[in-house]
Amino acid sequence: MGTDPDDVELIRRSRHEPELFGVLFERHAEPMLAFFARRTLDPEAAAELVAETFAEAFSSRARFRDQGVDGAAWLFGIGRNLLSRYFRNGAVEARARRRLGMPERTVGERDYERIEELIDFEEVGREVRAALSGLPESQREAVTLRVIDGRSYREVAEELGCTEVTARARVSRSLRSIAARLEADRAETPIELERQRWKRRSTT
Amino acid sequence: METAIDYLNTVHGDLLDAAARERARLRAVARRRRMPSSGLVAAVVAVLVSAGLIGLVIRSGGLGSDEAGQGGSTGAAATGATGGTAGFDETPPAGKGEPGTPAPSHIIRTAQIAVVIPADAFDERFGQAVDVAEEHGGFVADSRSAGRSGSLTLRVPARAFDETLRALRALGTVEVQSVHGKDVTADYVDLRARLRIARARRDVLLVLMNDATSIEQTIRVQNALDETQLRIEELQGQLRVLDDRTSLATIRLALREKGVKAEAEVETASIPNAFARAAAGFVGVIAAIVIGFGYLLPVLAIGVLIWFVVVRVRRERAG
Numbered sequence: 387m388g389t390d391p392d393d394v395e396l397i398r399r400s401r402h403e404p405e406l407f408g409v410l411f412e413r414h415a416e417p418m419l420a421f422f423a424r425r426t427l428d429p430e431a432a433a434e435l436v437a438e439t440f441a442e443a444f445s446s447r448a449r450f451r452d453q454g455v456d457g458a459a460w461l462f463g464i465g466r467n468l469l470s471r472y473f474r475n476g477a478v479e480a481r482a483r484r485r486l487g488m489p490e491r492t493v494g495e496r497d498y499e500r501i502e503e504l505i506d507f508e509e510v511g512r513e514v515r516a517a518l519s520g521l522p523e524s525q526r527e528a529v530t531l532r533v534i535d536g537r538s539y540r541e542v543a544e545e546l547g548c549t550e551v552t553a554r555a556r557v558s559r560s561l562r563s564i565a566a567r568l569e570a571d572r573a574e575t576p577i578e579l580e581r582q583r584w585k586r587r588s589t590t
Numbered sequence: 591m592e593t594a595i596d597y598l599n600t601v602h603g604d605l606l607d608a609a610a611r612e613r614a615r616l617r618a619v620a621r622r623r624r625m626p627s628s629g630l631v632a633a634v635v636a637v638l639v640s641a642g643l644i645g646l647v648i649r650s651g652g653l654g655s656d657e658a659g660q661g662g663s664t665g666a667a668a669t670g671a672t673g674g675t676a677g678f679d680e681t682p683p684a685g686k687g688e689p690g691t692p693a694p695s696h697i698i699r700t701a702q703i704a705v706v707i708p709a710d711a712f713d714e715r716f717g718q719a720v721d722v723a724e725e726h727g728g729f730v731a732d733s734r735s736a737g738r739s740g741s742l743t744l745r746v747p748a749r750a751f752d753e754t755l756r757a758l759r760a761l762g763t764v765e766v767q768s769v770h771g772k773d774v775t776a777d778y779v780d781l782r783a784r785l786r787i788a789r790a791r792r793d794v795l796l797v798l799m800n801d802a803t804s805i806e807q808t809i810r811v812q813n814a815l816d817e818t819q820l821r822i823e824e825l826q827g828q829l830r831v832l833d834d835r836t837s838l839a840t841i842r843l844a845l846r847e848k849g850v851k852a853e854a855e856v857e858t859a860s861i862p863n864a865f866a867r868a869a870a871g872f873v874g875v876i877a878a879i880v881i882g883f884g885y886l887l888p889v890l891a892i893g894v895l896i897w898f899v900v901v902r903v904r905r906e907r908a909g
Binding site for chain 1: 593594595596597598600601602604605606607608609610611612613616
């Protein structure tokens, strides 16, 4: 998975056979979701970024030039652009999806937890703890309960005396600011490293 | 797509839907692009060619050019007249009206007709053509023959024109036929009026001549009289020519045996000739196309209208 040399071929052929883009999605959507989840620490944003990345890639597939860059690198390059725009604007763009007539989907309850599993909180925990100190009191508490203590949103809400939606919003907002801070510090992770990390995860 | 994450499955479906829409769009674009490259060119060529063909058919005298059919020899008509220089009758037939006699209408009628005859029948049919002219009170004004093809210029009384033409068509298979009629009634009336005035003027001058007392007067009247006399003769001459051409129709008949080249090609090949024929051919083809367009235009208009309706309906159905 991922390093399949046929990616370039697929992108090229998808120019006239658009449905082949579905194969690319099958191959790369999940690793990409994990990539975005780790970067954004936000399941909703990560999911939307995946959708938007593929929409954008689909729209510009005719501009793809085979210059030694493999197909996955091209896809992740588009994703990275959208990611940095997300950090700048605080929202995931939907332009490409709108252009293609793709509806904006919401992330369901079950997905929320599953995507968070992809984030691998332990790995980012250390970095997060360092970044936590810079957060406002209420946000830090919510993130600590959810991320460090590993409590469910219902429990976080009970603890903080707010609704579950508010708890989630607080966690998500604080994670986003942590992620933005981490992103600023962190050197760009090479695609290959991302992929290996994904492989490691999927084999274990 | 096999993943535990519903969101990805949903988006996968959305992406495939978008791909299907894209596929439909590509197909539509391809169709639109393909049209001008081959379809449109073919359509234009087809229109031009059919316009040319229609024009040619119409110019060559209608669709039923071989209606007369073969075997038009009327048995006894085959008399001893043989050879290229078949009996010339130089004397115009009688019954030609006095110049100036009123006539209901004056039309110069000319016809050109090319007839293909069976092999080895040239001499016989050539003679028959001469007979046909004479039977209808006409004569051969000019003739030329070369081997197994030749041409005749026949003059026949205007009233026998159609009948003569019919008889000539029966000689073989009509290849080309064109009939022209030019109404010169107005010219005729005009010439006669001018003649009447000139004659009146002459009468007046004659009276003046009698009354002239001095030499100077006599000379001046004499000059005017001469002038008027000349004018009268000119006008009479013009009337006579007009009368000759209206009372006697001209038929140019080209005869050739089947398998022999058309007479026009027998004529000596020369560069000026070639240029002239090239120019004539060029003009002819353009003229044929223009004529054909006139016939095609209404058909094309209807076709385009239908095409527009079909495209509109299809687009509405697709949208």
